[in-house]
Every structure is written in C-alpha cells, then in structure tokens.
Amino acid sequence: MRPVSLQQYRRKSAARPAGGSVILKWLLCSIALVCVGLLLVIPLLAVFINAFSAGLGAYWKNICQPDTLSAIQLTLLTAGIAVPLNVAFGIVAAWLIAKFEFPGKNILLTLIDLPFSVSPVVAGLLFVLLFGRQGWFGPLLSAHDIHVIFAVPGIALATLFVTFPFVAREVLALLQTQDSNGEEAALTLGASAAQMFWHVTLPKAKWSILYGTILCNARAMGEFGAVSVVSGHIRGMTNTLPLHVEILYNEYNFVGAFAAASVLALLAVVTLVLKRGVEWRAAR
Amino acid sequence: MSVVVQGLTKHFSPGSAPAISEVSFEAPTGGITALLGPSGAGKSTVLRAIAGLEIVDKGSIAIDARDCSKVRVQDRNVGFVFQNYALFEHMTIADNIGFGLRVRKRKRSQIEARVSELLDLIQLPDLRRRFPGELSGGQRQRVAFARALAVEPKVLLLDEPFGALDVKVRIELREWLHRLHDEIKITTLLVTHDQIDAFEVAEHVVVLFEGKVAQVGAPHDIYDQPATARVAQFIGGANMLTSEVQAEHAAVASLRVGVPAGVLNGDRVQVLVRPHDLRLTRPNQDTPDLNLGEVLHLRRVGGYVKATVRLANGQHVSVECPKSEIDALGIIQGESVLVNVREAKVFAEDYSI
C-alpha cells in the first residue's frame, strides 16, 4: 500500500525541542545508522557490485544479450502503455471525486484503492480468469486467435491494474485541500470547461500529477508478481526485466541476473531522486 | 444594467434550513449596492447565485432586464472578485488580467492595450511581469479587480473584498473603490459584514439576517429608521432598553416616546437609543430622579469618551460624547448626571438578542 502522498511533504518541519541526553542521542543515531546500512545501503550496493563483479566488459555483454534487451524493451513498452493511461484516468477520477457529490462515492474510492491492497499474484490471477484459455473470454479469444494471457496485452493489463491508483490518489489528495475559487474565477471570466481545466486546474495539480506519475512508473516497470502470473515467462517475448532477473537466477547465472537487476536498481535510484526533487519543489 | 432579484431561495441540503429564503431586491444601475449582514446570513450565496456559481431552488435573477436563470456562468458576463482573490498563481499579473480576453480570443495587441489600461487604472503599471505570490494583499486585491473588469462586464460582484486586509489598507481600498466607481459607473454589488464598508462605499444597502432580507434602503435611512430591533443593533451602536408603556408612551430617562399603533398600556417594549443620542449634563435640585443616572465607568477612546451610566430604573446605557464635552462637564466616575435623551425608537416585537 501507498504510505504517504505528496501532500504530507508540504507541511513545514516543527522546531526540534532542546534538551535530551547526548549519550542517548549518539546511541540512537548509531543504531539507526547501522540499521540503515544493513537493511538499505548494503543490499542496494550489492546489486551494483555484483553486477560488475566480472568486469565492465562482461557487464556490458550481459546487458546486450538479446533476451535482456527484449526484456528491457518489453518493460519500457508496458510502462509506456500503462502509465499514460493511468495518468489520464487518475486526473479525471480525482476531479470527479474531489469536486462532486454523488451516491456511491465511497464505494468508488474503495474500488480505486483496491489494487493497493491486493496481492500482486491475485491481481494476475484475476486476468487469467478472464482471458486465460479456460477463462470467461478464453474461447472467444482463441476463436479469433487473439492472445492476451501469455502475451503482451495480458502483461499490459496486469500492469495497468496494479498501478492505476497512484496518480488518482495523489491528485485527489491535492484537489481536496484546495478550493474551487480559481476554477470559478475562470468560469466567470468566460472560460470553457477545457480552458478552465488547462489554465487553472492542471497547473495547480502539476506537481501531484508528476509525483503520481513517478510512483506509477516505478511500480509499472518493477512489477513482478502480477506480471509473472500472466506472462508465461517466454524468453525473448513475454519476459519483462524483473521476470528476466528471475530466469537468470534460476539458471544460476548470477552475474547476468545482477546485471539485469542493476538496470532496475538504477531505475529505483532515479525514481528516488526525482521523487525527492518534486517533494522539494512542491513544498516551496 | 440593473440587477433585479426575486424570491431567491436555496437549500444546501434537502430538509435543512434554507441558506437564503425569498430574497428580493433591486440593485440600481450604475450604483454600488451593499449586501450587509453577519456571517452566515446568506449574502455570499446571493452574490454567487447572481454570478451563476450557485443554482437556486426558486426565484429569478434578471440582469439588465433579461432573465438569466438559465444562463451559464461563462455566458453571464459578470465580473466576480473573490474573497481570497483567486488569482492564478502560476500566471503573471498581465496574464491574469488578460485571461478573460484571451478566452474570448481577442487579438494580442488588443489584449496588451487593455491590460496596460487596467494596470494604470489600478495604479500598478510596473507589476505586469510579476507573479501573484510576490504581491501584497492590497495589490492582489486590485489585480483581482482589474481581471474582473478587463472583459467589461455588465455587473461587478465583490465578495467581502476587504475582509482579509489590514485596517489601513482597507481604508485606502475603500477610497480607491469609490474613485474607481466615479470613473467607471458599473453596477456593483458588494458583500460585507462590515457596516463601515456599507456606509462609506454603498449608496444602497440590503440587510440580510439568516437568509432573509431585513431591510432595504439608503445607508442613512437604515440607520435613522431601522425596521426592526435587530437591524437597529446591527447597524451603528445601540442601547436596547426595555420600558413599560404608560399613557401610550414609553419613557427613557428624560424622554417620552410615542409608541406604534397596536401597543397597549402595560406592554413591555424595546426602546433603541443610540449612544450619541444621549447627552450628559449636571443635575440641579429640580431634576426629577427619573432622569438621573450614575456614571459607572468612563473611558477615553481617541477623541471621544465612552461612558457607562446606570439609569434610575437600573438599566445600563452606553453613552458616547466628544471629549471636550466631558472635560467641560468635569464629571468623574461615581457621580450623578442628568441623562438627556435626544431621540429614541420603539420596537414593538418581542425581540431579544
């Protein structure tokens, strides 16, 4: 589940109270640093160190393996489909929920939050039930030779499912804290709905949209469980990069696995940097 | 471009008390009309309804003799200034002001000219490339005005325009609004809970309590002839005294006031006396006890003095007189004075706040 939204970073830090034993402070800080080192820093560094353990040349060869490259390609394609769709949906849904009252709003919110709380494997299972050979639409799809499960569309759908709440929740959190006066002002000045949206609402929400997109993308590219269920693990065709890592690991090709993982780890680092950047900018 | 409002009624949630109920009034063309009342009186609701930002359950709104109940906000061509200004924070001042014109797809040169014109009008010509966040409250307020006026609206609607500002800035802006209105005679409706706004700026006042119109008229008319005790207490300072009617008159210290028709001897009525309609003088031996009062408290406030006096019948009144008078009188706390009542008004309804 998503723990925090951008809105929480907009508050200012309270001043720290004076007093307190220095020994305690040092003790707590040391333990904290050890925990951070053991739990977070070392695992992250290990990915890169292991990836390059056979040298730069081997690393590059691993990356340029055709299967790895197509895994990267598929990951990018999946994100390229899922993220824009979810951004669009997220903005629309946030507008609806923040600005209007209607019966069933709470149920809608719960449904939107659902992917956050569902195990990724269950998410994948849902789509197998719908589009798998024995699924609801299975026979229909087979008749037209359309492949969803064990093919790219299934992966895209599963990814779409697990990532769609991110942007919606971020933008909703923002719209709920702001009044509609800006939009109303635009309307009194004669703006159409599209003009109002474009000139007033979207600029107001831009940091939240960006933040949600960053989180959405990180999850889309890194999703494992849901995609694993629907993909069929066909090398070179239906393997995303996280799945590829698993395959290499199961073949005891550790350096290869780490090389592929390093790409994902790099993505994670970039995500963290961008996330921090947006938090800082939005709080100003 | 007058604004005529008839029977406006709105409930915010079904079954609850209406926010506004049967509100009707007319705002004269080219004049400034104040919608005055305490918080929650429904004044902003009426204003927003006129703009089209609220949809009423009942009633009609006519701008320039044309019914616009079915007209969308975007098409009503009203200028609206929000309480918190609602400037577009990510646009420059020039872009803010020019927004309405850009929406109407005017030519760039036209927009630039109009924006310059308005920047001069609001006396902020150097700020065109700044952003709202860099401006003071008073400056933002004026930009909000300029933005609303840019499209030459038929009616200008101001929602508590001076609410969030310092007293000094408020005073300046009131004068500025007055001068602006002398230049541009646009029908203006102003929502405020501050009677000073109403008195200093408006020519026409609509007093609202709890969603209903209590009185309509020119400011001084409402002051001199309040329709109800509540209006009397809301506008201008007031002492509300109770008195028993004897011989068709109600007595307040030295003054006996005629009572309205239908009030009988023995009834208790409310009598309004304005603090500055009371004058204190030195009593002499002939002064009837009824007219005496004991000075409980004297406080100097700027150029005048506020005194609390206990009347012979035990009720307290607040008296305001110029400092010079009190000095000449030479009275101090605890002394007895003669209370002269110049004017008082009787209200028959049984109203207490």
Added chain:
Amino acid sequence: MPRRSVLPGFAPSLIVTLSYVVLLVVIPLWALFAKTFTLSFRQFWSIVLEPRAVATYQLSLGASLIAAAINGVIGLLLAWVLSRYTLPAHRLIDALMDLPFALPTAVAGLTLASLYAPNGWLGHPLQFLGVPLVFSRVGVVIALVFIGLPFVVRTVQPVLEDLDPSIEEAALVLGASPSRTFLTVIFPHILPALLTGFTLSFARAIGEYGSIIFISGNMPMKTEIAPLLIVTKLEQYDYAGATTLAVVLLGLSFSLLLVINVLQQRTARRSRSARK
C-alpha cells in the same frame, strides 16, 4: 440525487471513471468470485483447509506478523532519529527510506538472497547464529522486514514532525524526565500512527511475492508462502483451488484495509489537534 454543481465535467468524468473502474476492477473481481462460487461450500472449505494451504497461512501470517513487529521497532527508531536529530548525509538517508518502496521486488529478493546466503557478505559472518538465513523461514522474515520498512517510517515520521514541541517542553518544565515524557506524552500520541504503519506493513507482507521466492526456497509445508501456492495451483490448471486461496487472501486484505482506514482517521485527527 446528485447535487448540481456549476463546475463542468461531471458527466464525462463520471462515465470515464466508472467505465475504467468497472472494466479493470469490478469485472475481474466478479470473475474471481464467480469462479469460486462454482464450488460447493464443502469443496471450498476443503481447499481452504488443505494442510499445504494451512502451512502457507501459518508462514505468511506468522512471518508477516514478526516482520511487521520488527519494522514497528526499527521503523519507530528511524522515524525518531530522522525527525529529531541531524544525521550525516541526513537527506540521503531520508530519501533511502523509500528504497524498498521504489525497488522492484525481484531485485530486492535477488540481492537479499545473495547477501544472506552462507557465502554471502552478511550470511557468512552471521553463520555463528547457527540458523540458516536463506531457504528458511528466517529468510522470509528478512525479506518482509525490508519490504515493509517504509510503511512504518513514513507513517510515523510526519506525526513526529507535526508534534508541537511546546507540549514536550511543558512536560519537561513540570519536572518530567525525558523518558517519562516520551512514555506518557509522546508515545501515546504517535501510537495510532505506529499501529497504522504496523498494519500497513503487515498487509503488504501478506501479499508479498517477488522478494520472497528468491530467498525462501519455496519448499512446500515449510517455506512456501500463500501467493506461491496460488501460482503453483494455476500452473497445474487447478483454477478452482487458486481462486479459493485468492478469495481467502482477498478477504484478509479487505479486513486489514478496514482496520487501516479507521487507524488512519484516528491519526489524522490527532495530527490536526497537535499542530500549532
């Protein structure tokens, strides 16, 4: 009756949102429950209570609980240190708190499995513990601790940062020692947030898949987690079995979601009242 609003876009946004949600969430869920209902009550329960399934519940629930508890302690410590003291490279460390959240689970699983293996950087020195860290339940807990850490830290940290310092100062002026102040003033205040973080961490851990299958060894009846059993059943085309277990997991997730919502509302209320 929907209240008419002046703001535009109600109908289009309603249609888009509803279609999206129905197509993507409602229909798939419907398929899940429909499939499960093809089973009789007895069949359903016999699958749910299969020994192998029960073992997975025990592992998933047990390991998640332990991991969430560990995260509660470590997370509280980290949140405390981050909000009250200035560490070297403070901003970097603060950003790193989100790493488990941003890092793909497969990468987490891979690196943890290799680190805690007997010949791994951390596994080797820790061999003296005598406990196998990978291919064991301990490994599962380790992975879940990593995954769930940000949930506690990021839930408790804002509450600590919003805490009005004058409340603590008042306690100190009245003579309370720092530890007493913590126990009687601060801790009760952050307790709802801590519980929320704990529950979030727990809920996430139950459904976790990617990071565990690398480190646990996936041995049935021993280190097999519930999600993995679902995948196994799927691969054997035992759709009914898979959906049954999925429904169990889903039911658990929903209950936890309810608990979390209540806790989060409590936290928000406390936070508002403590703010200056």
